[in-house]
Amino acid sequence: MTARPTIYQVARRSGVSTATVSRVMHDGDGFSDTTRVRVLAAAADLGWVPSGPARGLASRRAGIVGLLFPDLGTSGGAEEESPLFVDQVIRGAERAATAAGDAVLIAATRGASGRTLAYSVAGKVDGLVVMAQSLTERDIQAISRSVPIVVLANRSARGKLDSIGADNRGGMKEVVRHLVQVHAYRDLVFVGGPARSPDSVERFAGFREALLDAGLPDRKAPDAEGGFTESGGASATRALLTDRPVPQAVVCGNDEMAIGALSVLRAAKLRVPGDVAVTGFDDIALARHLRPALTTVHQPMRDLGERAVRMLLDRVNQPAAPLSKAVLPTQLIVRRSCGCRRPLPNRVREAA
Amino acid sequence: MTARPTIYQVARRSGVSTATVSRVMHDGDGFSDTTRVRVLAAAADLGWVPSGPARGLASRRAGIVGLLFPDLGTSGGAEEESPLFVDQVIRGAERAATAAGDAVLIAATRGASGRTLAYSVAGKVDGLVVMAQSLTERDIQAISRSVPIVVLANRSARGKLDSIGADNRGGMKEVVRHLVQVHAYRDLVFVGGPARSPDSVERFAGFREALLDAGLPDRKAPDAEGGFTESGGASATRALLTDRPVPQAVVCGNDEMAIGALSVLRAAKLRVPGDVAVTGFDDIALARHLRPALTTVHQPMRDLGERAVRMLLDRVNQPAAPLSKAVLPTQLIVRRSCGCRRPLPNRVREAA
DNA sequence: TTGTAGGCGTTATCAT
DNA sequence: ATGATAACGCCTACAA
Numbered sequence: 233m234t235a236r237p238t239i240y241q242v243a244r245r246s247g248v249s250t251a252t253v254s255r256v257m258h259d260g261d262g263f264s265d266t267t268r269v270r271v272l273a274a275a276a277d278l279g280w281v282p283s284g285p286a287r288g289l290a291s292r293r294a295g296i297v298g299l300l301f302p303d304l305g306t307s308g309g310a311e312e313e314s315p316l317f318v319d320q321v322i323r324g325a326e327r328a329a330t331a332a333g334d335a336v337l338i339a340a341t342r343g344a345s346g347r348t349l350a351y352s353v354a355g356k357v358d359g360l361v362v363m364a365q366s367l368t369e370r371d372i373q374a375i376s377r378s379v380p381i382v383v384l385a386n387r388s389a390r391g392k393l394d395s396i397g398a399d400n401r402g403g404m405k406e407v408v409r410h411l412v413q414v415h416a417y418r419d420l421v422f423v424g425g426p427a428r429s430p431d432s433v434e435r436f437a438g439f440r441e442a443l444l445d446a447g448l449p450d451r452k453a454p455d456a457e458g459g460f461t462e463s464g465g466a467s468a469t470r471a472l473l474t475d476r477p478v479p480q481a482v483v484c485g486n487d488e489m490a491i492g493a494l495s496v497l498r499a500a501k502l503r504v505p506g507d508v509a510v511t512g513f514d515d516i517a518l519a520r521h522l523r524p525a526l527t528t529v530h531q532p533m534r535d536l537g538e539r540a541v542r543m544l545l546d547r548v549n550q551p552a553a554p555l556s557k558a559v560l561p562t563q564l565i566v567r568r569s570c571g572c573r574r575p576l577p578n579r580v581r582e583a584a
Numbered sequence: 585m586t587a588r589p590t591i592y593q594v595a596r597r598s599g600v601s602t603a604t605v606s607r608v609m610h611d612g613d614g615f616s617d618t619t620r621v622r623v624l625a626a627a628a629d630l631g632w633v634p635s636g637p638a639r640g641l642a643s644r645r646a647g648i649v650g651l652l653f654p655d656l657g658t659s660g661g662a663e664e665e666s667p668l669f670v671d672q673v674i675r676g677a678e679r680a681a682t683a684a685g686d687a688v689l690i691a692a693t694r695g696a697s698g699r700t701l702a703y704s705v706a707g708k709v710d711g712l713v714v715m716a717q718s719l720t721e722r723d724i725q726a727i728s729r730s731v732p733i734v735v736l737a738n739r740s741a742r743g744k745l746d747s748i749g750a751d752n753r754g755g756m757k758e759v760v761r762h763l764v765q766v767h768a769y770r771d772l773v774f775v776g777g778p779a780r781s782p783d784s785v786e787r788f789a790g791f792r793e794a795l796l797d798a799g800l801p802d803r804k805a806p807d808a809e810g811g812f813t814e815s816g817g818a819s820a821t822r823a824l825l826t827d828r829p830v831p832q833a834v835v836c837g838n839d840e841m842a843i844g845a846l847s848v849l850r851a852a853k854l855r856v857p858g859d860v861a862v863t864g865f866d867d868i869a870l871a872r873h874l875r876p877a878l879t880t881v882h883q884p885m886r887d888l889g890e891r892a893v894r895m896l897l898d899r900v901n902q903p904a905a906p907l908s909k910a911v912l913p914t915q916l917i918v919r920r921s922c923g924c925r926r927p928l929p930n931r932v933r934e935a936a
Numbered sequence: 937t938t939g940t941a942g943g944c945g946t947t948a949t950c951a952t
Numbered sequence: 953a954t955g956a957t958a959a960c961g962c963c964t965a966c967a968a
Contacts, residue, residue, distance in 0.1 A: 239961060255938090285961080335701070619953080639945080639946055639947075
């Protein structure tokens with residue numbers, strides 16, 4: 233409590249030099265067994281915890297990786313990004329970092345002060361995983377001059393930075409193909425997320441590709457849009473129902489929007505999937521508990537976090553290694569909301 | 585990329601001393617407008633981000649608070665702790681820290697290496713929020729000699745450390761009272777979480793108190809136990825059904841266990857709440873989407889994280905301030921699984 | 937096996 | 953308004 237103990241005190245108390253204390257703490261060799269015991273005892277007596285900053289400064293390694301994301305969402309506020317997605321990524325990042333002996337520093341670049349925060353965080357870490365939408369391209373470039381950055385985004389980000397993402401486009405294309413080929417729906421609508429979200433854009437692109445392949449009429453923009461949230465999905469669906477006849481299938485930008493869609497359709501006395509089919513994207517935990525259980529696309533959220541951190545640590549250790557970009561596959565998860573009677577078995581669920 | 589730029593380079597480039605650069609970066613006064621502009625320009629040119637470790641060392645303030653939790657759970661592994669709970673706490677912590685200009689460092693004290701990790705993290709932060717079950721009392725004491733600690737637990741932890749928790753006992757007592765008074769159930773069973781979890785213990789205590797108040801038969805241990813997980817709740821409920829006649833109400837240790845109970849009961853052709861009532865605890869997002877929607881107890885998870893961090897920062901700024909302990913109230917959330925026809929309106933949901 | 941001493945990049949205290 | 957110059961607590965050659 234009073235003045236954190238330092239290595240000097242430990243050294244004095246155990247009758248050795250600070251160099252020796254340092255050696256013992258690093259499990260290296262080059263000291264007798266007696267010394268080791270004495271040092272450890274002294275450290276324990278004093279309740280000494282080596283100073284991270286001092287260590288970091290001397291060794292040029294903070295032992296911390298940072299994770300920047302757009303915003304976790306404020307209860308009651310507008311949540312553009314899907315919070316559950318972020319939670320999972322954080323978990324994955326934490327795992328990978330811990331496995332490497334590092335810790336994870338998280339920060340949401342909320343509002344105006346986000347930029348400042350990002351720079352502050354950048355100074356404290358050995359590398360940064362930046363989720364799409366959390367920083368401008370300009371700031372990313374600037375910061376990357378000081379610390380390695382891995383961009384966590386849709387597909388693989390353009391540019392000269394390491395990046396990793398999931399195959400949003402391919403995944404969406406796959407559900408839609410299922411809807412068209414297996415169920416023979418021909419009147420599908422797309423309820424998209426935030427127009428500026430890269431994920432959202434990619435998913436809509438996948439939707440269009442599938443329609444094109446099936447020879448169905450194309451469209452230039454989503455039939456309705458909202459934030460990647462339950463309420464966003466609800467209002468978009470509501471708008472849809474007043475605009476046009478009831479479609480055969482409502483393809484949503486993510487699971488949370490699908491949940492909103494589901495409740496609006498129910499309120500409109502439409503049966504799912506009897507009257508309308510509904511699909512989501514992400515495969516959040518909730519998806520399989522809904523009634524009807526939601527047909528969706530599984531996105532390897534935790535893996536994304538894990539691999540992003542591993543990629544980052546590789547870069548930290550090998551600054552000159554060639555650029556690496558990865559795209560993780562998504563997987564179609566067939567449940568009931570698309571109209572299938574019995575959910576198809578699938579690997580992901582069984583593994584869980 | 586090549587050798588992070590330092591304050592020296594910025595100083596030289598802008599033709600001032602490092603002291604002045606430092607001043608400018610702190611928005612203090614004591615420098616002309618011209619200098620400020622020059623310094624900022626030089627910094628931007630070089631892409632300079634002040635070194636956190638160096639800053640921390642010199643100012644004795646890392647600008648980081650740590651959050652330690654038991655484990656986030658491994659997909660496929662046994663998850664004793666409710667992961668959703670942790671996610672929310674993390675969010676709250678992140679908010680409070682960001683508001684204070686700090687970042688938050690998270691780490692799961694997984695398995696054997698958890699102890700080491702904890703000490704390492706302790707060295708990197710200005711203070712630590714430790715969730716119950718993530719560290720032994722002994723280690724908490726040891727670490728607290730070096731850095732301030734706030735214990736995040738059930739009720740308020742005993743001992744000489746600041747702590748914060750939710751009223752688990754009172755909350756559980758309230759649902760059970762509802763079951764007994766409103767629905768007149770007399771044959772209730774308790775499906776508890778991990779026997780060693782303080783939360784679990786407190787909740788069971790609340791259950792007993794409510795029975796006692798109602799003049800119903802007491803019991804010394806939960807009627808069945810499992811981890812705080814869906815599968816734990818399922819197996820516990822399964823065991824229950826073979827042991828005894830079907831009870832009127834199954835009171836679960838948390839929401840996830842309740843979900844497990846729900847599916848087992850359904851598989852046994854029992855109707856909820858027609859044949860059996862079921863209740864949970866926590867009020868995770870999923871709870872209101874279940875069929876039937878789950879009657880449960882809302883726990884202010886995010887607030888816990890937020891207030892824990894605020895408490896911690898207060899302590900950091902005022903090491904000598906009197907000990908503070910807080911217990912946040914929980915709230916009964918009545919939905920359908922208890923047998924109520926129409927969910928009672930309640931403040932929490934409306935606010936959301 | 938162990939000690940000495942310089943350096944890591946900032947901040948902060950004196951001067952000027 | 954600005955500049956020297958000690959700390960800050962640890963690591964790491966280099967010596968011994």
